[in-house]
Amino acid sequence: MTTETAEKKAPPLPDEWLQVESLDLDAQGVAHKSDGKVVFIEGALPFEEVQIKVLRKKNNWEQGVLTALQRESSQRVRPGCKHFGLHPGACGGCKMQHLDAAAQVAVKQRALEDALWHLGKVKPDNMLRPLEGPSWHYRYRARLSVRHVIKKGVVLIGFHERKSSYVADMTECPVLPAQVSDLLVPLRGLIDSMEAKQTCPQIELACGDAPGSTTLGVIALVLRHLEPLSAADIARLRAFAIEHPGVQWWLQAKGPETVKLLDEGGPTLSYDLPDFGISMPFKPTDFTQVNPHINRVLVTRALRLLDVQGDERVIDWFCGLGNFTLPLATQAGEVLGIEGSDTLVARAHENFKRNQAAAPASRPLSPTRFVSRNLFEMTPDMLVADGRADRWLVDPPREGAFALAKAVAELHQEPERRNGWTPPKRIVYVSCNPATLARDAGLLVHQGGYRCSSAGVINMFPHTAHVESMAVFDLA
Structure with a gap:
């Protein structure tokens, strides 16, 4: 047998065992091969030792799926659904059922902190305790x-x-x-x-x-x-x-x-918000939060952090059908809700009238107005025209509130354009995307005159990689 033939018939080298170091936002384990190349591994958890089947290869990274497990994480649990897994035909609705529910929240909290620092160069003064609710039967x-x-x-x-x-x-x-x-x-x-x-x-x-x-x-x-x-x-x-x-x-x-x-x-x-005596009728295609259990405590925490006083004016940006606006109307002196969808603005106005009619005569809702506007095209002049408000509640979609944050930053940098307008002394920002929150936080902190006093995650979607969060900004 020639040397060349022997080389051809030599058995393949065994697959490398990889040490999983962390979990990314897609719930993939992250490891490094012996040559330094980063590997993303479906089904793997931090501190596990695994072998994989490579599905995609690029010059500086690979992506694969777990095939063998030599050392198992103490946080690995039995999935609660028989349709979850890596097998052919597995449901793709959840990504984290193999990870302990408390550990899922810790991963999301770390993802928020990393995004704020690496993307926005922002470090909150305080990290809020995560908001959690039922891990199962939550998706309405x-x-x-x-x-x-x-x-x-x-x-x-x-x-x-x-x-x-x-x-x-x-x-x-x-x-x-x-x-x-x-x-x-x-x-x-x-x-x-x-x-x-x-x-x-x-x-x-x-x-x-x-x-x-x-x-x-x-x-x-x-x-x-x-x-x-x-x-x-x-x-x-x-x-x-x-x-x-x-x-x-x-x-x-x-x-x-x-x-x-x-x-x-x-x-x-x-759906009801019992802490505020509010009932919110909606149509099935209207945007409402997926998890009503978390939404109730989310609204309560947001308003507690906003700390509205009875004589203050508040603006609720991206107000939707009034999820925060109507509870704010039970506490503030005046409320303005601004939303991009005409349909939702009409629904919010209907909900306000309905709840105003049902409110006790001794505690009527505060004067509240709703406006329809494209909030992705905000300018400093539009901001000034809306008038000063003591506090803001901001709850944008995944795209974030870049135009709004940019307008605030420009007015801070160019005070001669304010015409008597003053920035809100506190902003509570509810986010469904850590990346856009971090981007907007960077603007508010480094160019807008604010400091990030606190931030934390809300586990709105257990067993998924979705990260909902909240941050508080105070005028420095």
């Missing part, structure tokens, strides 16, 4: 895909498979309310019985509180249908709602503006 909003798989002769309803456009074959989901999880299999049977089973691609879920209670009451199901439904299919939907108390069907023929209730009457879809 969801968009469920529907697919009739002709080859298998089955209808699938649920989230997409991990890293796939296919719908996972789900029979339960423990992050949804138990009553909703129990509906997944019956819903599959319902859609399968319908004439329109090929033209109903989605069911959007929105749950509301029972009247006068914070327990689940209404289960609104928005059926997206690409063609008009037959009378027989409408009858099937009504029969399903009768058989499953609490279900309320809504139909969506085209865009969100076409959503309508199948049958008028019945309970109103709403």
Whole structure:
């Protein structure tokens, strides 16, 4: 045998065992190979020793999936859902079920601190205790895909498979309310019985509180249908709602503006904020927080940190349907809510009138006004025109509030443009994206005259890599 032949037949070198050092924001373990190349590993946890199957290779990094585990983390736990995992067909809705719930929160807190420092060069004076709630059955909003798989002769309803456009074959989901999880299999049977089973691609879920209670009451199901439904299919939907108390069907023929209730009457879809005596009616396609348990304590903490006095004017930026605005109206002297969606501004105004009518005569809501405006095009002049406010509540989408923070910074740098306007002495910023919070915090702190007095995470989405957070800025 020649040397060349021997080399060809030599057994392959064994896969390298990798030491996992940390967890990134996509819930991937982070390790380094012996040559220094960074590796991102699905399914691996910090301090574990693992082998992987490489899925992607670049010059300075690799991405792979866990195949063997030699040393297991003490924080590794048994996933609470049988559809979670790395196996083919696994549901992609959650990424962290293999990590202890308390450790998940610690990872998110570290992610927030890292983002604030590395992206914004901001270090809060104080880190707030994380806000936590139920780890299971918390998700009151969801968009469920529907697919009739002709080859298998089955209808699938649920989230997409991990890293796939296919719908996972789900029979339960423990992050949804138990009553909703129990509906997944019956819903599959319902859609399968319908004439329109090929033209109903989605069911959007929105749950509301029972009247006068914070327990689940209404289960609104928005059926997206690409063609008009037959009378027989409408009858099937009504029969399903009768058989499953609490279900309320809504139909969506085209865009969100076409959503309508199948049958008028019945309970109103709403949620309560009992600490403030506020009830918030909404439509199932309106933006509301996914986790109502956390939302209640989130609003309470935000207002406690804002520390509004009875004679002060407050602006609620990105106010939505009034989730913070209406509670603020129970404490402030005057409130202005500003939102980019005309639909949500109208809903917020309706909610204010409804709650004002229900308020005790001895404690009416403060004068409150709502304005529709594109908040991604804010300018210093627009800010001055809105008038001075003692305090701000800022709750932007993932894109953050860059234009708003930039306008504040410009007015701080150029005081001659203020025309009597003064900046708020305190800002409470609620964020769903640590990166954009850090960017805006950098502007407020380094150019806007503020200091970041505190920050902390809110575990709005247990078992996912999503990080919700809150930061407080005080005028220096």
